[in-house]
Amino acid sequence: MADITHLRKMTGAGMMDCKNALNEAEGDFDKAIEIIRKRGQAVAAKREDREASEGCVLAAVAGDFAAIVAVKCETDFVAKGPDFIALTKSILDAAFENKPATADDLLATLIDGRPVSELITDRIGITGEKMELGAYEYLSAPTTVAYIHPGNKLATIVGFNQPNVEAQVAKDVAMQVAAMNPISVTKETIPSEILEREKKIAREKAIEQGKPEAILDRIAEGALTKYYKDYTLLMQDFIKDSKFTIDDYLKNRDKNLTVTGFKRVNLKED
Numbered sequence: 001m002a003d004i005t006h007l008r009k010m011t012g013a014g015m016m017d018c019k020n021a022l023n024e025a026e027g028d029f030d031k032a033i034e035i036i037r038k039r040g041q042a043v044a045a046k047r048e049d050r051e052a053s054e055g056c057v058l059a060a061v062a063g064d065f066a067a068i069v070a071v072k073c074e075t076d077f078v079a080k081g082p083d084f085i086a087l088t089k090s091i092l093d094a095a096f097e098n099k100p101a102t103a104d105d106l107l108a109t110l111i112d113g114r115p116v117s118e119l120i121t122d123r124i125g126i127t128g129e130k131m132e133l134g135a136y137e138y139l140s141a142p143t144t145v146a147y148i149h150p151g152n153k154l155a156t157i158v159g160f161n162q163p164n165v166e167a168q169v170a171k172d173v174a175m176q177v178a179a180m181n182p183i184s185v186t187k188e189t190i191p192s193e194i195l196e197r198e199k200k201i202a203r204e205k206a207i208e209q210g211k212p213e214a215i216l217d218r219i220a221e222g223a224l225t226k227y228y229k230d231y232t233l234l235m236q237d238f239i240k241d242s243k244f245t246i247d248d249y250l251k252n253r254d255k256n257l258t259v260t261g262f263k264r265v266n267l268k269e270d
Contacts, residue, residue, distance in 0.1 A: 017126070037118070039125040050130040054079040056088040057135070057265050059146035059155035060096065066144035066157035067095045068265045069106075070134035071120065078127050085152065087123055091116050095136065103136040137263035147174035153267045154178055159260040169253055175239070176246060177262050182233035185259050190232065198227050233259060 004018045017036065025031035055072035056079050069092040073079050090111055100106040107117040116133070124131050141159025145167075148155045156177040160170065176182075184190045202223030203216050211219060229235050234247040241249075250257045 036125060037122055050074060052130045052132050052134070053267070055134055055267050056085050056152045057148070057155045057267060058085075058088050058092050058152065059148055059157050059265075060092060061144040061146045061157070062096050064140050064142060064144060065096065065099065065138065066140075066146055066159065066263075067092065067136070067138040068146070068155050068157055068263055069095055069136055070155075070265050070267060071131060072134035072267065073127070073131045074129040078129050079152070084123070084127075087119065088152075090119075091133070095138065099138070100136070103133055106136045107133055134267065135265045137265060139261045139263060141260045143170060145170035145174045147171060147178055149178055154265070156262060156264045158262040161258050161260050162254065162256065165257065166253065169250070172238075172240065172249070173233075173246060173259060174262075176236065177233065177264050179239050180233075180236050181231075181264065181266075182236060182262070183231045185233050185261060187228040187232045187235065190228075195224060195227075198224060233262065 004015060004022060017039075018032070021032040021035040021039075022029075024035055052072035052074055054074060054076045055070055057068065057070040059066065059068040069088060071084070071088045071091065073084065078084055091106070094109045094111050094116060095106055098106075098109050100109055107120075108115050110116075111119060120131050120133065137157065139157060139159045141161065142163040143160040143165040144157060145160075145165075146155065146157045156174045158170065158174045158177060160173075183194070199220040202220040206216050206219045229237075234245065234250075236246055238244045238246055238249045244252070247258070250259070
């Protein structure tokens with residue numbers, strides 16, 4: 001029983017899985033661990049074509065660094081389990097310790113001597129569900145803030161251009177990003193292909209409505225103005241008080257205060 005308990009602590013596998021692995025390994029502890037890991041690999045291969053649409057999204061900050069990690073699975077039941085949340089948290093902690101540049105780098109990051117990718121595979125063997133690293137986002141700024149929406153399906157991080165931004169102000173902006181899903185901080189940073197797409201949609205809609213050719217460009221520019229208002233963070237109406245834009249809200253605190261960047265991860269459709 002002591003060996004079974006120790007194996008369960010090492011691998012996270014269930015009591016019966018640990019007992020069976022030890023029996024198969026004839027008491028060899030290292031061999032039992034390998035059996036459990038190979039089972040995870042086998043299950044992962046079988047579940048490869050499944051859809052992992054549930055999961056856990058966590059975010060945190062440490063000084064000028066903020067990060068989001070999402071680990072995906074198949075069912076909400078597994079996603080809400082303490083072991084799955086703990087796995088996501090350990091991967092987020094590893095991101096803070098190592099600051100990997102990409103999601104692939106994070107998968108290769110070691111936790112207790114083993115890469116993150118293997119730890120996810122091990123958990124697949126335990127639950128029987130497909131799992132994968134769903135997202136890894138990060139940013140650096142003089143002030144950073146993280147917001148996790150209740151349920152661990154949606155999280156945001158935001159950076160500001162000044163240190164020591166008031167905590168409530170920072171949280172308000174992070175919640176704004178969560179609720180309103182902007183695509184850029186300013187209109188100047190919206191990708192040109194998105195602007196061309198929106199102009200094309202506006203022109204085609206105007207043509208369908210029988211608008212004269214001479215005013216199509218003006219209509220398209222008007223549509224862009226509305227698009228900026230809806231999807232540019234600093235131009236959006238503040239969700240707590242629509243009399244102000246986010247830019248107004250920040251400038252009322254400090255005329256030089258602004259947002260330098262944000263990231264948003266949502267496992268559900270907006």
